[in-house]
Amino acid sequence: MAQINPLVGDIPGNTELVLRHAEAARVQHHADMVVFPELVLTAYPPEDLLLRPSLDLRIGQALDALCAERLPLYLVVGYPGRCDGKLYNMLAVIKDGVILGTYRKQHLPNYLVFDEKRYFSEGSEALVLDIAGVPMAFTICEDLWESRPMQQAAAAGARLMININGSPYHANKPRERIGILQQRIADGRMPLIYVNQVGGQDELVFDGASVAIDQHGKVQAQACQYAEQLLPVSVQIESGQVNLRPGSVSPWPEGEAELYGALVLGLRDYVNKNGFRGVVLGLSGGIDSALTLALACDALGRERVHAIMMPFEYTAKMSIEDAEEEAQTLGVDFRIIPIGDMYASFMLGLQDEFAGTSPGITEQNLQARCRGVVLMAISNKKGLLVLTTGNKSEMAVGYSTLYGDMAGGFDALKDVAKMQVYALSRYRNQAREWGLAPVIPQRVLERAPSAELAPGQVDEDNLPPYPVLDRILELYIEQDQSADAIVAQGFERSVVEKVVLMVDRNEYKRRQSPLGVRITRRGFGRDRRYPITAGWKPGE
Numbered sequence: 001m002a003q004i005n006p007l008v009g010d011i012p013g014n015t016e017l018v019l020r021h022a023e024a025a026r027v028q029h030h031a032d033m034v035v036f037p038e039l040v041l042t043a044y045p046p047e048d049l050l051l052r053p054s055l056d057l058r059i060g061q062a063l064d065a066l067c068a069e070r071l072p073l074y075l076v077v078g079y080p081g082r083c084d085g086k087l088y089n090m091l092a093v094i095k096d097g098v099i100l101g102t103y104r105k106q107h108l109p110n111y112l113v114f115d116e117k118r119y120f121s122e123g124s125e126a127l128v129l130d131i132a133g134v135p136m137a138f139t140i141c142e143d144l145w146e147s148r149p150m151q152q153a154a155a156a157g158a159r160l161m162i163n164i165n166g167s168p169y170h171a172n173k174p175r176e177r178i179g180i181l182q183q184r185i186a187d188g189r190m191p192l193i194y195v196n197q198v199g200g201q202d203e204l205v206f207d208g209a210s211v212a213i214d215q216h217g218k219v220q221a222q223a224c225q226y227a228e229q230l231l232p233v234s235v236q237i238e239s240g241q242v243n244l245r246p247g248s249v250s251p252w253p254e255g256e257a258e259l260y261g262a263l264v265l266g267l268r269d270y271v272n273k274n275g276f277r278g279v280v281l282g283l284s285g286g287i288d289s290a291l292t293l294a295l296a297c298d299a300l301g302r303e304r305v306h307a308i309m310m311p312f313e314y315t316a317k318m319s320i321e322d323a324e325e326e327a328q329t330l331g332v333d334f335r336i337i338p339i340g341d342m343y344a345s346f347m348l349g350l351q352d353e354f355a356g357t358s359p360g361i362t363e364q365n366l367q368a369r370c371r372g373v374v375l376m377a378i379s380n381k382k383g384l385l386v387l388t389t390g391n392k393s394e395m396a397v398g399y400s401t402l403y404g405d406m407a408g409g410f411d412a413l414k415d416v417a418k419m420q421v422y423a424l425s426r427y428r429n430q431a432r433e434w435g436l437a438p439v440i441p442q443r444v445l446e447r448a449p450s451a452e453l454a455p456g457q458v459d460e461d462n463l464p465p466y467p468v469l470d471r472i473l474e475l476y477i478e479q480d481q482s483a484d485a486i487v488a489q490g491f492e493r494s495v496v497e498k499v500v501l502m503v504d505r506n507e508y509k510r511r512q513s514p515l516g517v518r519i520t521r522r523g524f525g526r527d528r529r530y531p532i533t534a535g536w537k538p539g540e
Contacts, residue, residue, distance in 0.1 A: 002036045002037075004040070005269070008201055011061075019066065021034065022073065022075055023071070024230055031232065035193060036077050037196060040197070043197070043201070045166065050080055056082050066094055070096050071096070071097075074095045075092075075094040075095070076092075076162060080119075089116065091138055103125075104123025106122055106143050112527040113527045116142075128156045133237065134159050134242055135159055136161075137153030137158035137190075138163075139161065139164075140163065141165040144194075147187050151187055159241070160191050160235065161191070163193070163194050165196040166196070166197045171521075177209070186217070191213065191244050193233060193244075200266040201269070203266075212244050220233070221246075222249040224250040225253065256424050256426075259420070260424055263424075264299045266517030267296065267299040270515070278384050281296065282309075286449060287440070287449065288413060290322075291428065293305065293332065294425075294434075298435075306335075307333070308337055309323045309335070310336075314367075318443065320336070322441045325441055326444075337374055339370040346370065365404055368404025368405045368451075371404065375408065376408075385408075385409045387411070387412060388514050389405070391414075395509075397499060397503060398505065399459070406514070408514050409515075410514050412517055413516065415519050417474070425440045425445060428440065468491070477503065478522040480522075483497055483538040483539055483540075484539055504534070504538070
């Protein structure tokens with residue numbers, strides 16, 4: 001099982017990656033077959049690169065390169081292929097330079113983050129090949145979320161199912177997959193080998209977690225999460241019967257450890273695959289920036305992380321102290337750049353325009369925008385990616401400033417609700433596997449959250465308590481429940497309607513927000529597409 005991390009669009013590089021891992025499997029493990037992920041030659045998801053005129057030429061060259069090596073083992077490789085003028089999500093089985101068979105994906109997902117029907121046509125036929133005297137079937141990802149392809153393969157006499165995947169992560173996804181795969185094994189009464197892509201791709205994280213499960217539904221080999229792995233699976237063939245021998249079973253993290261690993265991988269691959277030297281972020285002394293700093297150090301190493309504290313007259317002394325302690329504990333480059341003079345210059349330039357008005361939200365937002373300008377200037381000068389630090393709760397209700405704290409290139413916490421921020425911070429303080437602990441001062445965990453843009457300001461001046469807010473947001477955003485349905489669960493109507501209205505009104509902000517790692521079933525990105533201009537009223 002070749003659980004690898006390809007780069008979307010890099011067809012020559014991905015082809016070399018396939019060949020390198022195939023050779024390693026042959027030499028190190030004496031493998032007879034190497035199975036790679038779905039669409040491995042383009043990586044998943046290639047999106048509108050599939051519409052480029054040169055796609056067929058490039059894929060043809062890649063397949064020719066694989067065949068030209070004449071490797072004496074079976075390669076199972078995913079790619080986009082065209083037949084009779086139609087594009088399909090396909091796989092090929094190759095040995096000794098010959099393509100022995102091809103398969104076209106039958107079930108094309110078209111929900112949440114998936115839009116395969118935009119690009120691909122559906123296949124209809126099974127692929128069953130005689131390999132080592134055993135009929136083996138081959139399918140692609142979503143084909144095993146439905147019963148027909150497995151039943152079709154069993155009817156064709158298959159004794160082993162091999163399934164290649166580009167299956168993105170959300171919380172608890174690996175265990176959900178196991179349940180689905182066990183259902184399909186019951187349908188087909190045969191062992192199953194499931195190989196998944198690993199790595200971050202824009203907002204998506206592919207967690208790997210490839211598995212080999214026997215005909216009784218027992219996991220016999222299990223790859224790790226969040227890392228490349230070439231994992232051998234021993235297939236015993238006797239008198240036409242196929243059994244999977246017990247192999248290496250890597251434990252999977254659970255709870256906050258699972259979520260934290262996804263955030264680290266998503267952040268690391270976004271920075272590295274896009275060629276940034278490192279990252280810079282504003283360190284406020286609050287919980288969100290503290291967690292973001294820890295994630296950045298764990299993803300990239302402290303030498304690639306720069307933290308800037310930008311105090312103003314409303315910044316508490318403890319905020320400066322806590323920010324400095326966090327930076328020192330993690331050993332990052334840390335600077336303090338006050339914004340008072342910058343703010344005063346802006347206000348001087350705007351004094352005629354603001355004449356006769358009272359100070360308010362405009363002046364608060366101007367503080368945030370001064371900080372955004374500082375971080376973007378450092379980004380431009382030093383080639384660093386600006387990490388914003390807003391969480392999902394804030395992004396949902398618009399508790400953020402356009403061109404201020406939203407100014408940047410990536411937001412690791414974009415799909416992390418506020419209460420999850422606290423849970424992940426407590427986990428990181430206790431997680432010895434990540435190194436130094438604790439890295440977030442206790443009073444940062446205990447103090448009331450505040451933007452510190454006005455005297456005595458705390459978040460709950462403008463928002464419901466975060467435990468209440470987060471639950472309402474989960475029901476409305478991730479479960480698509482109506483305001484009335486949420487009220488029926490015991491929430492106060494005025495609070496629910498206020499929150500729902502804030503979510504709906506701030507779609508325009510979210511459209512301009514940086515990308516962030518998706519860890520829930522419904523994030524603010526590919527899988528939630530609501531209009532900005534709309535007359536839809538909250539209610540039923």
